[in-house]
Amino acid sequence: MGLLGTIWHRLPLSPAMLYLPIGFALGPSGAGLVTLDPYGNAALLTLLTEIALLISLFTVGLKLRVPLADRIWRLPLRLGVVGMLVTSALLALAGFYVFGLPPGIAVLLGAILSPTDPVLASDVQVHDAGDRDRLRFSLSGEGGMNDGTAYPVVMLGLFLLGVEEARDYGSRWAPLMAMWGILAGFGSGFLLSRGVVRLALHLRQHYHKALGMEEFLTLGLIAASYGVSHLVHGVGFIAVFAAGVAMRRIEHERSGTTSPTEMIGAVPAGDAPAVATHPQKAPAYMAETVLGFNQQLEHIAEFVMVLLLGIMLSAAGFSLDGVIAAALLFLVVRPVSVVLALLGEKTGRTQRVLMAWFGIRGIGSLYYLVFALQYDWAMDMKQRLVSMVLTAVAISILLHGISATPLMERYHRRRQALVDE
Known part of the structure; x- marks a missing residue:
């Protein structure tokens, strides 16, 4: 990728489309160089996917340079909450009536495949901080939110399977717990990040301290917001997304309508401390x-996660049920969920069609899959679920990776033509 990166970006392909077959070729169905037991190593895989997901969520939050009071936030909020719930419900019904799964497995299938991915198709993300395109902003914000909002539904599925740790999500207080988890997660992550960033800026501007080490600031904010959120029983994924949003809000408040790049200007060699302590810059x-460092981490995380997915798929094998589930998800469930989630919102027809298509599945689904495998429930059902989910995610990586570049280029040409007119 280091040698071919420039060429790769010109092709209608995503990097994940390269990593996936390499992982598959390394696994048992290929050269057999790597064997990975997702059942015995579920705890380790959960940790790895969790870290990758946290990095991507913080990055997405940093890119959304729009005031929280702006109406454009209604789009990702509707998609990330209402759309996620509709998707989970419809997939659960399909799991029960089409695939004959027990209720707990059906709910778990719907919850695992409901989160969209904020990383795997970069062409549909916001291009840079301040990008207000409604399509890209909606898809990016949705990917930042629904990895967290899917958590209560996953726990409901585990409760139906008799998992003791999920018993609270089967009580009458479960809806209130879910609401508190979302609100507490966002609030704790936002407030903590805002406090830490303001402190760092104060030390820099008034005392010329806390300079450099943005790498530690990034990792520290991710870890602290995630940990504090758990202490107050919030959803950690939402907290980390909110931490990125909070850092960007402080920048936006100071920079105003001037873009970050214009505000910083050219930085002469060796003059970074002067810029880092400048009152406005x-x-x-x-x-x-921080965004630049986090994006580098994101590239590595994407590589590792998709490679692992390919290795696991090589061991589990493709599933016909997974192919059918993917067809139902992308051709029926996702379009219906987008239509219902955006009722009453003013969006163009083309934007809605593309939102309906680009419901990309990836790291979030992989995380919740291995997360569920940690618990004790029927092994034959685990094996069936693993094969179905991995097949559906692999199909998403291939289909959306191929279609992202040409569809988005056509979308941009059409929008530019309207502007020129």
């Missing part, structure tokens, strides 16, 4: 430096 410099 410091917030933009911090946000952009």
Whole structure:
């Protein structure tokens, strides 16, 4: 990728489309160089996928440079909550009536495949901080939110399977617990990040301290917001997304309508400390430096996760049920969920069609799959679920990876033509 990166970006392909077959070729169905037991190593895989997901969520939050009071936030909020719930419900019904799964497995299938991915198809994300395109903003924000909002539904599925740790999600208080988890997660992550970033900027601007080490600031904010959220029984994924949003909000408040790049300007060699301590430039410099570092981590995380997915799929094998589930998800469930979620919202027909198509599945689904495998329930059902989910995610990586570039280029040409008119 280091040698072919420039060429790769010109092709109608995503990097994940390269990583997936390499992982498959390394696994048992290929050269057999790598064997991975997802059942015996579920705890380790959960940790690895959790870290990758946290990195991607923080990155997405940093890219959304729009005030929280702006109406455009209604789109990802509707997709990330209402759309996720509709998707989970419809897939659960399909799991029960089409595939004959027990209720708990059917609910778990719907919950695992409901989160969209904020990473795997970069062409449909916001291009840079401040990108207000309604399609890209909606899909990016949705991917940042629904990895967290899917958590209560996953726990409901585990409760139906008799998992003791999920018993609270079968009580009458479960809806209130879910609401609290979302609100507490966002609030704790947002407030913690805002406090830490303001402190760092104060130290830089008034005392010329806390300079450099944006890498530690990034990892520290991710870890602290995630941990504090869990202490107050919030959803950690939402907290980390909110932490990224909060850092970007501080930059936006200081920079105003000026883009971060314009605010920072050219940085002469060796003059970074002067920019990092400048009263106006410091917030933009911090946000952009952290974003740059986090995006590098995101590339590595994407590579590792999709490679693991390919290896696991090589061992589990393709599933006909997974192919059918993917067809139902992308051709029926996703379009219906988008239509219902956006009722009453003013969006163009083309934007809605593309939102309905680009419900990309990836790291979030992989995380919740291995998360569920940690618990004790029927092994034959585990094996069936693993094969179905991995097949559906692999199909998403291939189909959306091929279609993202040409469809988005056509979308941009059409929008530009309207502007020119």
